Amino acid sequence: MTTQTNGVFDRTPLIAGNWKMNMDHTQGIALLQKLAWTLKDARHDFSRVEVAVFPPFTGLRSVQSLVEGDGLQIAYGAQDLSDQDSGAYTGDISGQFLAKLGCRYALVGHSERRSIHAESDEQCRDKVRAAIRHGLTPMLCIGEGLEQRQAGEHVQYTLEQLRGSLAELNAGELEGLVVAYEPVWAIGTGEVAGPEDAQEMAHAIRAELESLYGEDFAKATRVLYGGSVKSSNVANILGGADVDGALVGGASLDAEEFAKITRFEQHLVTDQ
Numbered sequence: 001m002t003t004q005t006n007g008v009f010d011r012t013p014l015i016a017g018n019w020k021m022n023m024d025h026t027q028g029i030a031l032l033q034k035l036a037w038t039l040k041d042a043r044h045d046f047s048r049v050e051v052a053v054f055p056p057f058t059g060l061r062s063v064q065s066l067v068e069g070d071g072l073q074i075a076y077g078a079q080d081l082s083d084q085d086s087g088a089y090t091g092d093i094s095g096q097f098l099a100k101l102g103c104r105y106a107l108v109g110h111s112e113r114r115s116i117h118a119e120s121d122e123q124c125r126d127k128v129r130a131a132i133r134h135g136l137t138p139m140l141c142i143g144e145g146l147e148q149r150q151a152g153e154h155v156q157y158t159l160e161q162l163r164g165s166l167a168e169l170n171a172g173e174l175e176g177l178v179v180a181y182e183p184v185w186a187i188g189t190g191e192v193a194g195p196e197d198a199q200e201m202a203h204a205i206r207a208e209l210e211s212l213y214g215e216d217f218a219k220a221t222r223v224l225y226g227g228s229v230k231s232s233n234v235a236n237i238l239g240g241a242d243v244d245g246a247l248v249g250g251a252s253l254d255a256e257e258f259a260k261i262t263r264f265e266q267h268l269v270t271d272q
């Protein structure tokens with residue numbers, strides 16, 4: 001059975017590829033070109049399923065040139081940004097620079113930033129603010145580790161991250177926000193949360209957004225799932241009514257596989 005996902009809320013599904021620290025700028029161009037050709041051959045309808053890539057910072061200028069030069073409809077964003085706008089912050093990248101490179105999105109609080117660089121919810125909130133200041137759409141990543149999952153505290157833990165990372169921001173400022181739920185135990189491990197797990201958390205996130213910012217905001221906000229998504233499991237995961245797309249790591253480095261993931265609707269069976 002093929003069913004359009006989430007038509008009732010009018011949210012456009014988003015399939016996002018996080019290249020992480022892979023692909024130098026020449027490899028990135030080759031990957032993006034191949035992705036663009038593959039999507040063109042498949043007559044991909046970008047108004048039906050949005051596609052975005054997140055190259056390393058060093059690849060953004062090349063991606064911008066290719067997207068603008070070839071008129072591609074693939075969106076792109078940065079994997080992180082500074083909470084500051086300019087100044088003596090060696091190694092950091094301002095949202096201002098990212099906006100100038102045509103980025104639509106900025107990831108905030110990816111679990112690898114939270115774990116490797118010890119980013120707190122407070123820092124994530126400041127980065128969400130910085131993204132908004134520069135006209136970038138924040139894609140806020142949240143999700144529990146194995147410990148919280150095994151203790152049955154995954155919902156509570158993840159919602160605390162959500163509240164902490166959005167504290168003091170209002171619905172108007174956060175318009176367009178994307179939330180990516182990524183259970184840390186499923187990232188790059190081959191372990192995938194079941195469709196019920198993804199739906200349970202996406203639903204809980206949406207309910208929390210509703211209580212914080214109202215029903216209209218919650219209905220308009222896209223909630224993605226991330227963690228070992230592949231073409232073979234994406235349709236199952238995206239079957240949940242509250243799951244609006246995927247943040248894909250490893251599988252986004254293979255253009256054909258990633259393009260297949262964008263065609264998840266062909267195999268979709270919704271639970272609603």
Ligand SMILES: O=C[C@H](O)COP(=O)(O)O
Pocket residue numbers: 018110182186187188189190226227228229247248249250251
């Ligand atoms: O940003 C993407 C996520 O960390 C998922 O990565 P993965 O698909 O390699 O598990």
